[in-house]
Amino acid sequence: xxxxxxxxxxxxxxxxxxxxxxxxxxxxxxxxxxxxxxxxxxxxxxxxxxxxxxxxxxxxxxxxxxxxxxxxxxxxxxxxxxxxxxxxxxxxxxxxxxxxxxxxxxxxxxxxxxxxxxxxxxxxxxxxxxxxxxxxxxxxxxxxxxxxxxxxxxxxxxxxxxxxxxxxxxxxxxxxxxxxxxxxxxxxxxxxxxxxxxxxxxxxxxxxxxxxxxxxx
Amino acid sequence: xxxxxxxxxxxxxxxxxxxxxxxxxxxxxxxxxxxxxxxxxxxxxxxxxxxxxxxxxxxxxxxxxxxxxxxxxxxxxxxxxxxxxxxxxxxxxxxxxxxxxxxxxxxxxxxxxxxxxxxxxxxxxxxxxxxxxxxxxxxxxxxxxxxxxxxxxxxxxxxxxxxxxxxxxxxxxxxxxxxxxxxxxxxxxxxxxxxxxxxxxxxxxxxxxxxxxxxxxxxxxxxxxxxxxxxxxxxxxxxxxxxxxxxxxxxxxxxxx
Numbered sequence: 001x002x003x004x005x006x007x008x009x010x011x012x013x014x015x016x017x018x019x020x021x022x023x024x025x026x027x028x029x030x031x032x033x034x035x036x037x038x039x040x041x042x043x044x045x046x047x048x049x050x051x052x053x054x055x056x057x058x059x060x061x062x063x064x065x066x067x068x069x070x071x072x073x074x075x076x077x078x079x080x081x082x083x084x085x086x087x088x089x090x091x092x093x094x095x096x097x098x099x100x101x102x103x104x105x106x107x108x109x110x111x112x113x114x115x116x117x118x119x120x121x122x123x124x125x126x127x128x129x130x131x132x133x134x135x136x137x138x139x140x141x142x143x144x145x146x147x148x149x150x151x152x153x154x155x156x157x158x159x160x161x162x163x164x165x166x167x168x169x170x171x172x173x174x175x176x177x178x179x180x181x182x183x184x185x186x187x188x189x190x191x192x193x194x195x196x197x198x199x200x201x202x203x204x205x206x207x208x209x210x211x212x213x214x215x216x217x
Numbered sequence: 218x219x220x221x222x223x224x225x226x227x228x229x230x231x232x233x234x235x236x237x238x239x240x241x242x243x244x245x246x247x248x249x250x251x252x253x254x255x256x257x258x259x260x261x262x263x264x265x266x267x268x269x270x271x272x273x274x275x276x277x278x279x280x281x282x283x284x285x286x287x288x289x290x291x292x293x294x295x296x297x298x299x300x301x302x303x304x305x306x307x308x309x310x311x312x313x314x315x316x317x318x319x320x321x322x323x324x325x326x327x328x329x330x331x332x333x334x335x336x337x338x339x340x341x342x343x344x345x346x347x348x349x350x351x352x353x354x355x356x357x358x359x360x361x362x363x364x365x366x367x368x369x370x371x372x373x374x375x376x377x378x379x380x381x382x383x384x385x386x387x388x389x390x391x392x393x394x395x396x397x398x399x400x401x402x403x404x405x406x407x408x409x410x411x412x413x414x415x416x417x418x419x420x421x422x423x424x425x426x427x428x429x430x431x432x433x434x435x436x437x438x439x440x441x442x443x444x445x446x447x448x449x450x451x452x453x454x455x456x457x458x459x460x461x462x463x464x465x466x467x468x469x470x471x472x473x474x
Contacts, residue, residue, distance in 0.1 A: 066240070066241055067239070068239065068240055069240040069241055069242055070240075070242075071240075071242040072240075072241055072242060106305040106306050106307065107242070107303070107305045109303065109304035109305050109306075109359075109364035109365065109368070110303035110304055110305050110364075110368075114241055152430075153430045184239070193294075193297075194241060194242045194243050195242065195303070195305070196242040196243060196244070196245060197242070197243040197244060197245045197291075197293070197294060198291070198294035198297060198299065198309060199243050199294055199295070201240075201241055201242075201243065202239065202243075203239050204239050204240065204241050205239040
């Protein structure tokens with residue numbers, strides 16, 4: 001109770017403090033060892049402030065799959081992500097991913113690869129304590145998906161995606177990680193025909209898991 | 218709510234979505250699922266391919282058995298004026314009934330036909346018979362050279378030109394030259410007359426390669442139809458007997474094409 005009273009007095013302005021600054025009372029009393037009040041917003045009074053980067057640039061490469069499609073095999077792709085922190089736990093992210101999946105069966109004679117790329121904007125939310133070197137973010141986004149169709153040429157359509165990113169920051173400016181992102185594309189757009197049935201393709205899903213090298217600024 | 222329970226719903230949604238089976242390729246209907254008109258089209262195409270296959274077997278060591286099969290004749294797609302062999306052991310032929318009304322009117326304009334029935338008759342003879350044989354000639358090239366070699370080494374212009382010329386030679390070998398060549402002359406003349414001013418100067422390999430998407434556009438493939446008729450006219454002038462035509466293809470890897 002006494003300590004609370006002393007802290008309350010400490011917070012008064014100079015004029016009021018002067019009123020109690022009478023001979024015999026030493027203001028330095030309030031600065032004695034053990035009574036350190038940290039003004040940090042995010043940490044406890046005894047933890048250092050987390051090193052929050054402002055900009056994140058990631059270069060990735062990894063697995064891409066069209067999941068249930070029996071005539072399209074697994075593939076690979078490259079990724080580029082740019083994140084800008086707008087809040088301690090929230091980033092805005094621009095993402096580019098381009099990949100190739102091999103056609104299988106007889107239609108592979110007509111076209112060896114299903115080629116596609118997405119350019120999207122989204123949000124990443126940090127889920128782990130910010131003081132940790134590990135990152136786990138929940139990512140969602142939307143944007144444009146480009147498909148190269150042997151029959152229709154380059155076709156653009158709408159994509160939405162969501163997933164998780166797991167990373168480790170081993171220096172203040174560099175880290176590594178892996179992303180797992182599920183895309184739903186061809187949600188809207190002019191449409192394109194598939195090589196097998198020559199009919200219009202509906203909504204398509206794609207799972208991408210690139211490993212990435214990250215740079216923080 | 219327990220920590221594990223918080224993740225249950227979103228993870229379940231992911232698993233459910235991953236198992237929904239969205240695909241970039243669609244399945245073709247089986248033969249039994251086709252309409253009667255589509256089955257009739259297949260029967261006509263098969264009759265022509267059987268005859269061509271007989272010629273191939275009689276003159277070479279090869280055959281096109283792989284496509285002489287009703288399950289390898291693909292006619293179920295709609296809204297495309299399309300005849301192709303993509304190297305996938307399938308002959309793709311658009312049936313008259315599966316064309317959109319605007320496409321039927323376009324074909325009527327091509328052939329300068331008076332009625333829809335006249336247009337239909339010409340369309341079926343042109344695509345179900347003559348063009349089907351040219352797709353069979355492509356299949357012969359795929360069997361001899363492999364699709365990978367053909368698609369990597371031959372231009373679309375030359376490949377179509379040669380397959381159409383081989384089809385013309387086939388009808389000579391079948392003693393149907395007067396019937397088919399006469400029909401093709403009558404059918405292609407209005408195409409060449411109407412669109413010659415637009416395409417005759419561009420009837421070459423480079424133009425075709427550079428403008429292929431617009432020439433084969435599903436709404437208006439008039440440009441490609443002009444090219445087909447151009448190949449037919451040139452093929453009648455350049456034709457050789459079918460044996461020479463088939464043997465020449467087998468020699469292709471040794472020449473610069």
